[in-house]
Amino acid sequence: MRNLFAFLAGGLFGAGLLVAGMVDTTKVQGWLDVFGNWDPTLAFVMGGAVLPMVFVWRIAARRERSLLDLPMPQDLPKLVDRNLVLGSLMFGAGWGLVGLCPGPAIGALGFGGWQVALFVLAMCAGMAVAPLARRGLDQLDTENDV
Amino acid sequence: MHQDWIWGAVGGLMIGAAAALYLLANGRVLGASGILGGLIDRSGRNSTAERLSFLAGLIAIPPLLVPLYAVVDTHVTSNPVLLIVAGLLVGIGTRLANGCTSGHGVCGMSRFSLRGFVATVFYLLGGGLMLVLARHVLEVI
Numbered sequence: 001m002r003n004l005f006a007f008l009a010g011g012l013f014g015a016g017l018l019v020a021g022m023v024d025t026t027k028v029q030g031w032l033d034v035f036g037n038w039d040p041t042l043a044f045v046m047g048g049a050v051l052p053m054v055f056v057w058r059i060a061a062r063r064e065r066s067l068l069d070l071p072m073p074q075d076l077p078k079l080v081d082r083n084l085v086l087g088s089l090m091f092g093a094g095w096g097l098v099g100l101c102p103g104p105a106i107g108a109l110g111f112g113g114w115q116v117a118l119f120v121l122a123m124c125a126g127m128a129v130a131p132l133a134r135r136g137l138d139q140l141d142t143e144n145d146v
Numbered sequence: 147m148h149q150d151w152i153w154g155a156v157g158g159l160m161i162g163a164a165a166a167l168y169l170l171a172n173g174r175v176l177g178a179s180g181i182l183g184g185l186i187d188r189s190g191r192n193s194t195a196e197r198l199s200f201l202a203g204l205i206a207i208p209p210l211l212v213p214l215y216a217v218v219d220t221h222v223t224s225n226p227v228l229l230i231v232a233g234l235l236v237g238i239g240t241r242l243a244n245g246c247t248s249g250h251g252v253c254g255m256s257r258f259s260l261r262g263f264v265a266t267v268f269y270l271l272g273g274g275l276m277l278v279l280a281r282h283v284l285e286v287i
Contacts, residue, residue, distance in 0.1 A: 003199035005171040010203025013164035013176065013248070018208045018218070020157020021150060026221045029287075032270070032277040041154040046251060048158020049165065053256030056166040066173035073175050076257075080264050087242025088250070088265040091179075092272025094235030097280055097287065098223055101247045102240060103178035106201060108220055110209035115222045119233040126237020127183040133238055 001068055014107035020045040023108040025099025032096050083134065165253055172196065177249020178204070179240035187241070223287065243269075 021027045021041060030039030063072055095101050100108075100119055108116045165176040174196070181197045184190025190197055212218045223229065240246040243265050245254060250269075254262020280287045 002172060003195050005167065006174075006196045006199035007203040009164045009168035009172070009176060010200035010205075011207035012160055012167065012203075013178075013200075014204040014208040015211055016157045016160030016162075016164060018157070018211055019160060020154045022157065023208070023218065023220055025223075027150070029277055029281075032273045033281065034274060035278055035282055039150070041150045044151045044154035045158040045161070048155040049162035049252045050158075050256045052159065052162040053165055053252060056162075056169060057257045060169050063170075066169075067171045068173070070173040072173045073169070076259055076261065078260055080261060083242045084244070084261055084265055085268050087239045087244070088268035089272035090235045090239030091243060091246060092239070092269035092274075093276040094232040094237075094239060095247075095269065096273035096276035097232040097235070098228055100220075100222065100232070100236070101178070102182060102236065103204070103246070103248050105236075106178060106182065107204050107208045109205050111212050111218060112220045112222065115224055115229055116220060118226060119222070119229045119236075122230040122233025123237040124182070124186055126234040126239075127179070127186045127241050128237075130183070130238045130241030131187050134242060137242075 002070065005068065013103065016049075017104045017107045020048075022104045023112070028099040028101075028104075029096065083137065086137075161248070161252060162256075165248070165256075168200070169253075175249060175253045177245050177253060179236075179246040180244065180249050183237075183241045228287065239269075239272075 017023055022045060027039055027041050030037060031042035060072060066072055098119060100116070102123065105116060105120050105123065109120060168174050168176040181190075181200050185194065185197050243250065245262070245265055247269070250262045250265035255266060
């Protein structure tokens with residue numbers, strides 16, 4: 001059941017990304033291009049997704065276990081640290097450069113040709129080396145502390 | 147143009163519904179980079195099947211809907227250097243930050259998570275700066 005619902009959530013997520021036009025890199029780059037022909041579509045997508053989720057989080061907060069009797073997410077650390085800021089800047093830079101973020105890139109694998117496949121491959125390689133980058137950054141911190 | 151906004155909002159609602167389903171049924175935060183990244187660095191080895199099922203749905207379902215459209219064009223660049231550089235940046239960046247547009251953006255901000263808002267500010271900033279630099283200054287895209 002757990003895997004079936006994960007499949008359904010993934011499928012609905014992908015369908016939403018396609019319907020919203022988020023697999024079209026010109027829409028994403030059009031949103032980021034404030035000095036060009038600005039495209040506000042992304043704000044409608046984000047708003048459409050965030051608003052219902054505000055209420056869903058309230059329902060979720062009242063539950064001890066999920067509908068499939070699985071644990072609900074833990075409260076998150078509130079820490080804003082260097083990795084969050086630096087990582088988000090790096091992610092944004094890559095996103096702006098070609099107009100793909102992880103969800104739409106994976107969702108477009110089936111029809112996006114070799115270009116999307118190459119991007120996803122490079123993204124997976126980046127994810128594989130990220131723990132090393134994290135350790136390297138932490139090491140810099142301890143050296144600077146001395 | 148107006149139609150784009152409407153379809154954007156409809157698609158956004160579907161994305162929100164997917165996040166709601168994953169949260170309420172599976173007790174999970176829907177974040178594309180975390181679901182994939184946890185498989186790659188093995189940090190999510192306790193939920194491998196769930197992650198693979200999510201990715202299978204995400205990969206398999208959109209192509210089934212593509213025939214409903216006259217054209218679905220990603221308009222993605224064919225420059226392999228740009229694709230590789232951008233992919234590496236997105237891969238490392240989302241794992242350092244622990245989230246992307248879905249995890250920090252959709253699920254984090256709707257939860258009023260400070261980290262979600264901060265991440266969203268900085269990935270929008272990074273994206274805007276890179277786009278202006280690459281398109282209007284260096285003119286490589």
